[in-house]
Amino acid sequence: MAGHMKELTKGIFKENPTFIIMLGMCPTLGVTTQVFNAFGMGASVLFVLLGSNMIISALRKVIPDAIRIPAYIVVIASFVTIVEMVLHAYVPAVYDALGVYLPLIVVNCIILGRAEAFANKNTVLDSALDAIGMGIGFTLALSLIAAIREVIGAGTITLLNLSETQRVVITLPGISESPVRVMTLAAGALLLMGYLKAFFNWNTGRKAKGGESA
Amino acid sequence: MTRYLKTAFILFAICAVAAILLAVINEVTAPRIALNVQQTAEETLAAVSGGYEQGEAREGDGGTVTSVTPLLDGGSIVGYILELSTSGYGGEITMATSYLTDGSVLSSKVMSDSETPGLGKKAEESWYMEMFSGLGADSPLPETKDDLVDPSLVSGATVTFNGVSSAIREGSEYVKTLGGM
Numbered sequence: 001m002a003g004h005m006k007e008l009t010k011g012i013f014k015e016n017p018t019f020i021i022m023l024g025m026c027p028t029l030g031v032t033t034q035v036f037n038a039f040g041m042g043a044s045v046l047f048v049l050l051g052s053n054m055i056i057s058a059l060r061k062v063i064p065d066a067i068r069i070p071a072y073i074v075v076i077a078s079f080v081t082i083v084e085m086v087l088h089a090y091v092p093a094v095y096d097a098l099g100v101y102l103p104l105i106v107v108n109c110i111i112l113g114r115a116e117a118f119a120n121k122n123t124v125l126d127s128a129l130d131a132i133g134m135g136i137g138f139t140l141a142l143s144l145i146a147a148i149r150e151v152i153g154a155g156t157i158t159l160l161n162l163s164e165t166q167r168v169v170i171t172l173p174g175i176s177e178s179p180v181r182v183m184t185l186a187a188g189a190l191l192l193m194g195y196l197k198a199f200f201n202w203n204t205g206r207k208a209k210g211g212e213s214a
Numbered sequence: 215m216t217r218y219l220k221t222a223f224i225l226f227a228i229c230a231v232a233a234i235l236l237a238v239i240n241e242v243t244a245p246r247i248a249l250n251v252q253q254t255a256e257e258t259l260a261a262v263s264g265g266y267e268q269g270e271a272r273e274g275d276g277g278t279v280t281s282v283t284p285l286l287d288g289g290s291i292v293g294y295i296l297e298l299s300t301s302g303y304g305g306e307i308t309m310a311t312s313y314l315t316d317g318s319v320l321s322s323k324v325m326s327d328s329e330t331p332g333l334g335k336k337a338e339e340s341w342y343m344e345m346f347s348g349l350g351a352d353s354p355l356p357e358t359k360d361d362l363v364d365p366s367l368v369s370g371a372t373v374t375f376n377g378v379s380s381a382i383r384e385g386s387e388y389v390k391t392l393g394g395m
Contacts, residue, residue, distance in 0.1 A: 030330070059228075062224060063224060063228075064220070064221050064224060066221060067221055067224065067225050070225060071224070071225060071228050074225075074228050074229055074232050075228070075232065077232075078232040078235060078236055081236055081239075082235075082236070082239055085236075085239055085240060085243040085244075085247070086239070086243060088243065088247050088250070089242075089243035089244075089246035089247045089250065090243075090246070092250050092254070096326075096338075097335075099304065099327075099328050099329070099330075099335070100304055100328050181366075185333065185370050186333075186370075
């Protein structure tokens, strides 16, 4: 079981898809203007990743090598379309907030990357755990980026935003009157991503001290 | 030859299963989505009506104005709600804008868009559309963002702003041609 648990936890820290493997940058930078958007994006990716990883792993002996990419894309696109239809029908606020980034999950490199690097070589159970771990890692990373961007860029933390009445927003006094607006723009996202990547590199290097030169 | 046939068959089978699955889910969600869309449209019209009664909707000019709903006050027409369709940065933007018969903007609301979250998506917020309220008759509507009191409000989303403001201006001109009859 310990071996299985490793598949689950590696995606959260050691092989975090956003900060370490640097995959899925487009939605990462695109939707992280509000914490709630990050939750929505993270949950959608987690669902798609879990579904596609399990199906691809189950079919790994059936799908011939020559057509594996089209087969994976069909599986992934189907799950994304399911997410899109379900969100549009039952949580339209999330559907509207994620906009074009929702269908773009199809081309999210994390999902195809995990299919290619993990699910087509491992059992269904391991693939499912890998997907959950990677999904949680992605959601945490997005939430962290979104929290920093929203606090500095708007002075608020949006935890729930389903409609005008179902809304939980923490407004921080002081910064909400004069926010650093560039943080909510694309430039701010790239700046922050750079700093976070530097921090994680420094952190990894610090831990590895004693091995090679840090 | 058999290898190709087998490969083709496997891909076909995967696609067929996916298509059936999606068809089933579409069957379940489609009525709900249609209901949501209709509800949102009704709520939007009510929100921009300014408290006036809504008359019978009719077709617009076939261009930017897609539909016209007269606003009634005791039987006489005091203004119109126009459904406007324009293009932003991420594709089509549809919105409902109400005008008084002199062409001044009463209020406006985005109905659907595919703008970038954090940039063009701001057009969905109420303060964005309040920039246009009351303009269009004596005082002109803004043509570019430099006509605004604070252009930085829409910076980073100029394309969205141009789309929205040009549609509102066109709507205002259209309402002026309709008059109060």
